[in-house]
Amino acid sequence: YSQRYYNILEKRIKLPVYQFKDELIAKVLENQSIVVEGETGSGKTTQIPQFLLEAGLATQGETCVACTQPRRVAATSIAQRVADEMDVQLGSEVGYTIRFEDVSDPHTTVLKFLTDGMLLREAMHDPLLMRYSAIVLDECHERTLATDVIMGLLMEILPKRKKGSEHGELKVVVMSATLDAEKFQEYFHNAPLLKVPGRTFPVEIFYTAKPERNYVEAAVRTTLHIHQCEAPGDILVFLTGEQEIEQACEELREKSRSMDAELVVYPLYSSLSPEQQRKIFSEAPGPRTPGGPPGRKVVVSTNIAETSLTIDGIVYVVDPGFSKQKVYNPRIRVESLLVSPISRASAKQRSGRAGRTRPGKCFRLYTEKSFHDDLQETTYPEILRSKMSNVVLTLKKLGIDDLVHFDFLDPPAPETLMRALELLNYLGALDDEGEMTELGYQMSELPLDPQLAKLILVSPDYGCSSEIVSIVASLSVPQIFLRPRESAKQADEAKAQFTHHESDHLTLLRAYNEYAMIPDKERKQWCWDNFISERSMISSVNVRNQLLGIMKRLDIQVVSSDIKGDGSFSSVDIRKALTAGMFMQVAYRQRSGEYLTVKDNQHVYIHPSSVVNNRPEWVIFEEFALTTKNHIRTVTVTNVDWLVELAPHYFDLENFPKCEAKGELEKAYS
Numbered sequence: 001y002s003q004r005y006y007n008i009l010e011k012r013i014k015l016p017v018y019q020f021k022d023e024l025i026a027k028v029l030e031n032q033s034i035v036v037e038g039e040t041g042s043g044k045t046t047q048i049p050q051f052l053l054e055a056g057l058a059t060q061g062e063t064c065v066a067c068t069q070p071r072r073v074a075a076t077s078i079a080q081r082v083a084d085e086m087d088v089q090l091g092s093e094v095g096y097t098i099r100f101e102d103v104s105d106p107h108t109t110v111l112k113f114l115t116d117g118m119l120l121r122e123a124m125h126d127p128l129l130m131r132y133s134a135i136v137l138d139e140c141h142e143r144t145l146a147t148d149v150i151m152g153l154l155m156e157i158l159p160k161r162k163k164g165s166e167h168g169e170l171k172v173v174v175m176s177a178t179l180d181a182e183k184f185q186e187y188f189h190n191a192p193l194l195k196v197p198g199r200t201f202p203v204e205i206f207y208t209a210k211p212e213r214n215y216v217e218a219a220v221r222t223t224l225h226i227h228q229c230e231a232p233g234d235i236l237v238f239l240t241g242e243q244e245i246e247q248a249c250e251e252l253r254e255k256s257r258s259m260d261a262e263l264v265v266y267p268l269y270s271s272l273s274p275e276q277q278r279k280i281f282s283e284a285p286g287p288r289t290p291g292g293p294p295g296r297k298v299v300v301s302t303n304i305a306e307t308s309l310t311i312d313g314i315v316y317v318v319d320p321g322f323s324k325q326k327v328y329n330p331r332i333r334v335e336s337l338l339v340s341p342i343s344r345a346s347a348k349q350r351s352g353r354a355g356r357t358r359p360g361k362c363f364r365l366y367t368e369k370s371f372h373d374d375l376q377e378t379t380y381p382e383i384l385r386s387k388m389s390n391v392v393l394t395l396k397k398l399g400i401d402d403l404v405h406f407d408f409l410d411p412p413a414p415e416t417l418m419r420a421l422e423l424l425n426y427l428g429a430l431d432d433e434g435e436m437t438e439l440g441y442q443m444s445e446l447p448l449d450p451q452l453a454k455l456i457l458v459s460p461d462y463g464c465s466s467e468i469v470s471i472v473a474s475l476s477v478p479q480i481f482l483r484p485r486e487s488a489k490q491a492d493e494a495k496a497q498f499t500h501h502e503s504d505h506l507t508l509l510r511a512y513n514e515y516a517m518i519p520d521k522e523r524k525q526w527c528w529d530n531f532i533s534e535r536s537m538i539s540s541v542n543v544r545n546q547l548l549g550i551m552k553r554l555d556i557q558v559v560s561s562d563i564k565g566d567g568s569f570s571s572v573d574i575r576k577a578l579t580a581g582m583f584m585q586v587a588y589r590q591r592s593g594e595y596l597t598v599k600d601n602q603h604v605y606i607h608p609s610s611v612v613n614n615r616p617e618w619v620i621f622e623e624f625a626l627t628t629k630n631h632i633r634t635v636t637v638t639n640v641d642w643l644v645e646l647a648p649h650y651f652d653l654e655n656f657p658k659c660e661a662k663g664e665l666e667k668a669y670s
């Protein structure tokens, strides 16, 4: 082994979970399922999968141990860490799989970190999860949708994979950072519990006297105050998303420049490159001048640093009390990510991050009264706030027909399930009896939202599947067009070169096509000059290739409307394909100037970032963003004649939901 191996080993042995290694292995060998509850940072995620390997559960080339993570960043970052700990190359013995990225090897990988969503996808082709001898379900306290569904599936799989059964035994380790272990124990048929006590130091909590008006500004101010007034120790700041985080980082760098002690600031959010993500683990800087005050590290992070990743050396936590959460309203059938107040359980987790190495302090940017009166005790399981169309399609593919009696830990509202079935029926994925159709099978093979999957599947009929795949790939990666606040005008001018006034989708396509024609060496500069995210472009090329691979397997034709081969395309054909695929995401203009969605009569406005600014009568839209106003984002101009022609079953006058569009439609039909 390398020196690094021994250096890390020294640290590993000191982790609380290490003391429980023998007990854990004994419990796992004795039982099919066990529950592990342990403080964040006690070593669960990095160590327990390795203990299972030591217990001899995996055999190279035959079976392996899986460890699920709700977040991509956690899956990739922890896989890298564990590969380092085991002194192996990432992608050989230890690997990871996230959507559109597989860094593992069927012949050598014995331990694989993967997102919970990917494990669900794998189950579609491997219904008894035969590839695995053990599954570690991590971060179960988060109750993400996919983890909940996997738990339900395991209820069906575990009896078929008992010790001595023809399929071999499947072990399950359910891991949680908080006190909900009992619920999991009960659900997994009284699985035994292993409790790992944390080694934490006291954390002093401070509240603001008055509510803060602007939490980003307050977070920056508090951080600088800590930097100036508090003893050495690193700072962790929680914000909700990329934009806020970058803004705060910039302000912190700017405002600390004139201070005595150096401050290094690192952002942490999901769309950062792995190299940038790794920086959060680097040591705090030394003094700026010899003999001066020591430097300090600040990490400004999304929720990912709450329980998924532990950064050593944090002594101060700044907690504004918000995170981005999925919110679903089954009545209006809209799911969106909203900045919402966190729960008290989350607030406690966050403050706990300050006491890992010595006593710490947590600054909550809300009042103590608000903590007790306004915050919920725990976060509501995601399954109760999600649209279910993806899950329903997956479960149908897995042969689970009786969704109402599927053993969910917390069953979703029947209405939500009904809405999902209805949507899938309109899309043609399920027939009127609720049976999966051929189209439905194909849709479930594409790792996309059902609407986008449908869009790809109809696109060959319009002679433009090649273009549609580029568009879908561009929609599946983080923002392509960058718009930094300080150079918004230049960014807008750059975007104008690609603008197609009838469509944001076509604008994305133009940017993609231009990029694809630039020689490799010049791409970086081209992206820079055009305010385009190079990383997103690289990802979308990668995603596109993977989608093309799946299409080939499904025998879906790849045809292009670009006959000249110069990146030109037929706007009409592509907009028709978009209309045929996304007919349920349609809105029409009202006399007042706002739009109404056909599906559920929502009052919406076209988002100001859209290139469509001449207020057309009918538009299809990609997403619904609830902000101060209800916005629809990424829109394309369509028209009522196309809708009636291309989606007659949905825009059928007899069955059409009673909405104001009906008058319009009647005119179109007559």
Ligand code: ADP
Binding pocket: 015, 038, 039, 040, 041, 042, 043, 044, 045, 046, 047, 077, 078, 081, 281, 307, 308, 309, 310, 311, 312
């Ligand atoms: P848990 O899952 O119980 O929250 P982890 O296994 O994630 O705990 O973390 C155990 C320890 O490993 C922590 O002290 C953490 O700082 C350290 N660690 C994890 N990933 C890295 C990394 N990439 N670099 C350095 N240390 C790491």
Ligand code: MG
Binding pocket: 041, 044, 045, 046, 138, 307, 308
């Ligand atoms: Mg963990």
